[in-house]
Amino acid sequence: MVDQNLDQSTSPDEQAALLANADPSLTDSQDVAKALNVDPARGLSSEEAARRLEKFGPNQLAGAPPVPKWKKFLQQFQDPLVYLLLAATGISLVAWFIERANAQPGAEGGEALPFDAIVIVLILIVNAVLGYIQEARAEQAVDALARMTAPQTSVLRDDKVERIDTSQIVPGDILVLAEGDSVSADGRLFAAASLRIAEASLTGESVAVGKKPETLAEAKALGDRANMVFNGTSVTQGTGRAIVTGTGMSTQVGKIADMLSQTEDEATPLQKEMIRVSKILGIAVCIIAVVVLAALAILEGFHSVHDIIDSLLLSVSLAVAAVPEGLAAILTVVLALGVQRMAQHNAIVKKLSSVETLGSASVICSDKTGTLTRNEMTVERVVTASGEVQITGTGYEPSGHMVAPNADEQGEVHVPTNIRTEVIATLGAGAxxxxxxxxxDAEGMWESVGDPTEVSLIVAARKTKADRSHAHFTRVAEVPFTSERKRMSIIAKDESDAGNLSVFAKGAPDVLLSYCTRILVNDAVRPMTEGDRQSILASVERLSNEAYRTLGQAYRPLEVNSLAQIPGIMSNAAGQVTDIADQSETIESDLIWAGMVGIIDPPRTEVRDSVAESHRAGIRTVMITGDHPLTAARIATDLGIIDKGGKALTGDQLDALTDKDAFDKATSEVSVYARVAPEHKLRIVESLQRQGNIVAMTGDGVNDAPAVKSADIGVAMGITGTEVTKESAKMILADDNFSTIVAAVREGRGIFDNIRKFLRYLLSSNVGEVFTVFFGVVLAGFLGITQPGTVGVTVPLLATQLLWINLLTDAAPALAMGVDPQTDDVMNRKPRGVNDRVIDREMWGDIIFIGIIMAVVTLIGMDLHLAGGLFTDRSVEAIGHEAQMVEARTMGFTILVFAQMFNALSSRSHLQSVFVGLFSNKWLWGAIGLSTLLQVVVIYVPFLNEAFGTTPLPGWAWLECIDLALFVLIASELRKVVLRAMAKNKA
Known part of the structure; x- marks a missing residue:
């Protein structure tokens, strides 16, 4: 025993130093206990555990430092579009101050307040608030997933075993491990009984590793440290106790997490495109502003400071007209709505910008176990001396029965009695x-505890009622399974036969067969012949080629009722039997072969349809697994990933491809990879990306994290995934299902289509505003905007009017288009290429064409109400030039609003007529109605007349506005007719 008083003599820092300078696997467990001041028989005291928790911190991985809320809010302003608006605000403020400073004493000094600047700033704040709220909601969804389960661990404290939160474990705690437990910290074993731990999440090894407490003679790789247990792994068999040597970031998992934190995330295609569009708009605005200012200087000249001020205001007008102020907020809201819809279908997206990337995926790399398959080992075949049967039903629900091979569900009656007897004996022995x-569980769901392969035998026994026929047996001793023995045996007492004992064994068929001398045939036992052995081995090979994992079952009645009476069993002087596990050769001799089972992890029934859908969408599905090549090829064939006869490429074969070009050629052709290591997954992802693919990669274990992080769309498992992998991923599957990925891709494509719709709408509308201002200034004299003798610059539309149009038309209609129903089958076309533009040449054609039509009809409408125009020659003396200009601006203002409403209807498709599904989007019609109502308010409310420079219009003027604006819809429809004809001819 360790003296608990040592707790006061060695500080936690000294304890940590002791462990840091010694490899626990090379140190005797008692020395480790002394270094950590703990009695393995009693555990830490509650007081000491609390002190260590305060010193070492909670047992959890360190995430990125939390970003302060104020900084998150300010990050919403880090956008080129926002920078343009801030520049416009600055110009507006400068112009307002100059105008106020140069106002004549006693005269009206322009606007009392800088309305332009105030409105722009308000819009920026609203955008930032919307973005902040939506990002916060996405983070809350991820946090909610983390809280779905509250992990707990059994530890020995105060001389008793208790369950505590995993985060409360400290160095020196005694972990109490049993089947089904997760290991929640690194530790040095000091006791173990048949302990086997699944370390695939850390090392990639698919087979559970046997653990023993003996000190290692030399340093070994992580996967070979048999006396250590590691955070993130799970117990599949046996029991054990370990002294915690590392928690949190000091564990092996923590070291990997720390390495991953050094990499930076790359911008998504949509983010890159928005940056590009913003730059184009900024450059275009600057060029247009320079051209207009140069034209004004040449044609009219700057005669006073007021001309300079008016020119600066014109620059503000151009910036306001060019920049879709609501774009950032609309993008955020549309992506957030998509995230919420995905969350309802078990796909939790951590970053809004990743939604669009999902729709661009061209390759989905998926693990097999649990994602493509159910992760529920199932006995499908039973082979005995007299024949073979199939066991129906999949998963852990004990619902099914035995049928003849290839029979329908009603084939149970065709199974002969002799085969049925042999099958029940086989499954009974296995159970x-x-x-x-x-x-x-309480909700009626079936769950397994322990090794999934062993549970599959129990399920099969229940399906065939074999468990009932063997219910009178009670276990009295066990010879455990080890990787060296490859078999397990138990001795059970038959309560129905005077308590006589029998041996029941299971194991690798070729190994167990060597211990069998007899065979069960037709409900009778006879000696086993060489022909029997060859037949059994041929069946093993046949099932293995069909990707089944095989297990043999055997038994032997001992015809005694106590262990001491078994012939050959050694006892001590008191007649007590020594460790039965050391006498396996005696126990497992002269066995009777009952039969063997074929076990497989069945594919998810819904995945095949999802794979077919992804192929139809031009998305390649790739399986990457650590399983056997035959198993991988079988599952891939069943799911339609590869054709029958397709092969899997192994990790060794990948290692042989040292040339990069050869490796890329292999990954371009092969869709199934087996027996691969973590570094292979990363190389495959990088190779596919070099070929121009946008790659989605699934992962659950820590060893998957580098590949998951490197992929364009890293996908972590929500149920089986480790914390490190979830941190690395951009999306988390709450149900670990491949079909959820495909559904998310479908949603991502729909969102991308809607983004293109409102981008087409927003940019064409804003280009229309720019062209209106540009041509209105350049052609001001021809249109009557500038009257003879007028001094100074007269702009066709005011900056506040342009800003109102953007508020009115950019917000509600564009947002409604962001939730537009799909106009076609988004999964019936190939994914867009990695170099394809979000706004391609065709869309730019739509944008410029509609922009020109908008500008033309708007300026015509203004011209009709101005003296000296091209289409009318109204008398300026009637109401005065100023009043006439206000009326003309109100007309142009209103025409532009209606033109953009018609443009919203037309922009839903590049080719499809506006009349197809015209009323399918009720939100859009609601937005059009709201925008129209607000425009009416601006025209007829007196104080808004003053703020926006408008005047009430007569009824006939509204008809004129609608008629002119309708030309936008007509022109768009005519253009679509031509484009459809061209597309048809090309096809």
Whole structure:
């Protein structure tokens, strides 16, 4: 025993130093206990555990430092579009101050307040608030996933075993491990009984590793440290106790997490495109502003400071007209709505910008176990001396029965009695020689405890009622399974036969067969012949080629009722039997072969349709697994990933491809990879990306994290995934299902289509505003905007009017288009290429064409109400030039609003007529109605007349506005007719 008083003599820092300078696997467990001042028989005291928790911190991985809320809010302003508006605000403020400073004493000094600047700033703040709220909601969804389960661990404290939150574990705690437990910290074993731990999440090894407490003679790789347990792994068999040597970031998992934190995330295609569009708009605005200012200087000249001020205001007008102020907020809201819809379908996207990337995926790399398959090992075949049967039903629900091979569900009656007897004997032996457990939770769901392979035998026994025929047996001793023995045996007492004992065994068929001398045939036992052995081995090979994992079952009645009476068993002087596990050769001799089972992890029934859908969408599905090549090829064939006869490429074969070009050629052709290591997954992802693919990569274990992070769309498993992998991923599957990925891709494509719709709408509308201002200034004299003798610059539309149009038309209609129903089958076309533009040449054609039509009809409408125009020659003396200009601006203002409403209807498709599904989007019609109502308010409310420079219009003027604006819809429809004809001819 360790003296608990040592707690006061060695500080936690000294304890940490002791462990840092020594490899626990090379140190005797008692020395590790002394270094950590703990008695392995009693554990830490609650007081000491609390002190260490305060010193070492909680047992959890360190995430990125939390970003302060104020900084998150300010990040919403880090956008080129926002920078343009801030520049416009600055110009507006400068112009307002100059105008106020140069106002004549006693005269009206322009606007009392800088309305332009105030409105722009308000819009920026609203955008920032919307973005902040939506990002916060996405983060809350991820946090909610993390809280779905509250992990707990059994530890020994105060001389008793208790369950505590995993985060409360400290160095020196004694972990109490049992089947089904997750290991929640690194530790040095000091006791173990048949302990096997699945370390695939850390090392990639698919087979559970046997653990022993003996000190290692030399340093070994992580996967070979048999006396250590590691955070993030799970116990599949046996029991054990370990001294915690590392928690949190000091664990092996923590070291990997720390390395991953050094990499930076790359911008998504949509983010890159928005930056590009913003730059184009900024450059275009600057060029247009320079051209207009140069034209004004040449044609009219600057005669006073007021001309300079008016020119600066014109620059503001151009900036306001060019920049879709609501774009950032609309993008955020549309992406957030998509995230919420995905969350309802078990796909939790951590970053809004990743939604669009999902729709661009061209390759989905998926693990097999749990994602493409159910992760529920199932006995499908039973082969005995007299024949073979199939066991129906999949998963852990004990619902099914035995049928003849290739029979329908009603084929049970065709199974002969002799085969049925042999099958029941086989499954009964497998269910007894078993450490697994099948149980039903409070909600009626079946769950397994222990090794999934062992649980599959219990399920099969229940399906065939073999468990009932063997229910009278009670286990009295066990010879455990080890990787060296490859078999397990138990001795059970038959309560129905005077307590006589029998041996039941299971194991690798070729190994177990060597211990069998007899065979069960037709409900009778006879000596086993060489022909029997060859037949059994041929069946093993046949099932293995069909990707089944095979297990043999055997038994032997001992015809005694106590262990001491078994012939050959050694006892001590008191007649007590020594460790039965050391006498396996005696116990497992002269066995009777009952039969063998074929076990497989069945594919998810819904995945095949999802794979077919992804192929139809031009998305390649790739399986990457650590499983056997035959198993991988079988599952891939069943799911339609590869054709029958397709092969899997192994990790060794990938290692042989040292040339990069050869490796890329292999990954371009092969869709199934087996027996791969973590570094292979990363190389495959990088190779696919070099070929121009946008790659989605699934992962659950820590070893998957580098590949998941490197992929364009890293996808972590929500149920089986480790914390490190979830941190690395951009999306988390709450149900670990491949079909959820495909559904998310479909949603991502729909969102991308809607983004293109409102981008087409927003940019064409804003280009229309720019052209209106540009041509209105350049052609001011021809249109009557500038009257003879007028001094100074007269702009066709005011900056506040342009800003109102953007508020009115950019917000509600564009947002409604962001939730537009799909106009076609988004999964019936190939994914867009990695170099394809979000706004391509065709869309730019739509944008410029509609922009020109908008500008033309708007300026015509203004011209009709001005003296000296091209289409009318109204008398300026009637109401005065100023009043006439206000009326003309109100007309142009209103025409532009209606033109953009018609443009919203037309922009829903590049080719499809506006009349197809015209009323399918009720939100859009609601937005059009709201925008129209607000425009009416601006025209007829007196104080808004003053703020926006408008005047009430007569009824006939509204008809004129609608008629002129309708030309936008007509022109768009005519253009679509031509484009459809061209597309048809090309096809």
């Amino acid at each position: 007894l020689a078993n450490d697994g457990e099948l149980r039903q």
